[in-house]
Amino acid sequence: MIPDPSRMRDGLARMIAEAVDRIWGPEVLEDDQQAEVASSSNPEFGDLSCQVAMQLARKVRTGPVEVARRIVEELGPVPGVSSFTVDGPGFINITLSGSFLASYCHSLAVSGLGPHLPDLGAGRTALVEFVSSNPTGPLTVGHCRQAVLGDAISRLLGAMGWKVSREYYYNDGGRQMELLGRSLEVRYRGGEESDIPEGGYRGNYLSGWAEDLRSEYGDGLEWESDRDTFVSYAEKRAMDMIRSDLELLGIGYDRFFTESELIPEAVDRTIHMLKRTGTFGESLVYSDPGSSNKLWLRFTELGRPQDRVIRREDGSYTYRMPDIAYHVDKFRRGYDLLVDVFGSDHLDTSRDVVAALEAIFGADEVRRRLRVVIHQFVTLLCGGERIKMSTRSGEYVTLSRLVEDVGSADVTRYLFLTRRAEAHMDFDLDLARRESSENPVYYVQYAHARISGILRTAEDAGVNVPEEYDPRMEDILSGVHERELMRLLESIPVETAAAAESLEPHRLTEILASLATGFHRFYQHVRVVDGDRPFESSSRLMLCRACMRCIADLLGILGVNAPRRM
């Protein structure tokens, strides 16, 4: 059996729980979680630790240190563990054996991180919706964060065994598109700035489209008769622009889903469902007292702050309604997991959508299958100035401009992923550019490139990593620096799984930084390739290769390249 950190931890937790059962009886532990075995914070406390003794002390009326001692005594020797100690207020600290760590690292070196990541998805399907910006102009810095976040979450789930699809949903039939078409038409006929309607779009990109439109269709188009041409042309150009912006970051979708694919059947059906689900015999949907055509949804009945109009006087829907119908559609399509990635400006709407879904499918079902990630806004600092972004005014920093200014998709992606979604983010453009040689990304990539260099040197010297693990390697890797690096590698699969479970890709940047530091430190102290000592070289090379595979695999999950030379 391949040595594996996750299995080792689970196994130890189970053994500890069983030991507790044998000593104090099965009713003492509330659940298996209580005996959880986690990474130790500090090497002097071993590799792993368990704090169950401190939690049990009161219940079994024994001091925590004594509780820990009895558990350790009951455990006896465990394969893969070199020692158990009781430290501090009652921690059970566990030191893994050199052979366990070395053979695990051999597996990493040969097969990479993949086989050691827990199969959380187990082939189940997930749909990740992100960006979903209406096609009215180029994507901005704000979308950039969401794009990178959604893509990284998708990759992360994919790495954990989920079958992931990415979807972009947009409204192609609403008032916004009408305004966009109208704004294009003004440019097309060479109208004045003041002709652009209230709420219309003023970006320069529209002039270019207008020119192209003229050369394609001539200059005889009229708003009254060719409305659809203007609108659909604008939509097409806008979506082309969005797609190519996303491509700059290496982001693609499995499907672009438009609102018109829903209307009218799906929306009507959804309204029907909501009508039937009212409590106290009262429908969730009710007509406006002043107009039979206008419909309200009784959100207050669902614990939301206020009722909302879902269908206007003229029969068109407000944005919440198709959004709910779209989510119903996604539920119906049978995905095991739905992930929505939204900016904080959509929080309120999202809550309403979730409330409506709970009314239709039941709260348990929704809680089990839908997870919403809300990220905070990005403030762009440029020349010490804060830039407020707005697509409509035409004043904004576009995603493509940003990627160009930062100078690299890798850097852009990585920098956006170093903060957790809920944290506000100041993105200092000057700093991103200026620091680009001493950037956290390059720090990590450099570790990868350095190891690649070692591998090249090793190849020239005829040193390689054997296909099969050789138990004698354990002795070579017993030095403090080797040991330290193996300890670090041991924690990676578990940490990665935790990042996936919480949908927090930023944790991978933390893992990568510590991995790179670990390697750089190791490199400083240990010579790997030594022509006179082939077995030593090969053993250490194995460790380097394990490290390199982990870095490459984790960077891959973030969508960042792992260069072999820098």
Added chain:
RNA sequence: GCGCCCGUAGCUCAGCUGGAUAGAGCAGCGGACUUCUAAUCCGCAGGCCACAGGUUCGAAUCCUGUCGGGCGUACCA
């Protein structure tokens, strides 16, 4: 006003389903290249974890309140 998010080193941020001395990058200061890449490493300095209470054997982490900042509070999306 109400709802959600945030407040940790000079700056940007990790750490938050409670645990053992609070971390990183940048900026500052001082060291280390005859070496598989110095885009590196080592050291120093820098903190009432916004504030006040509470729960606990134990709180940056959980609860309450206060003060700051962001977003939302549309028959726009």
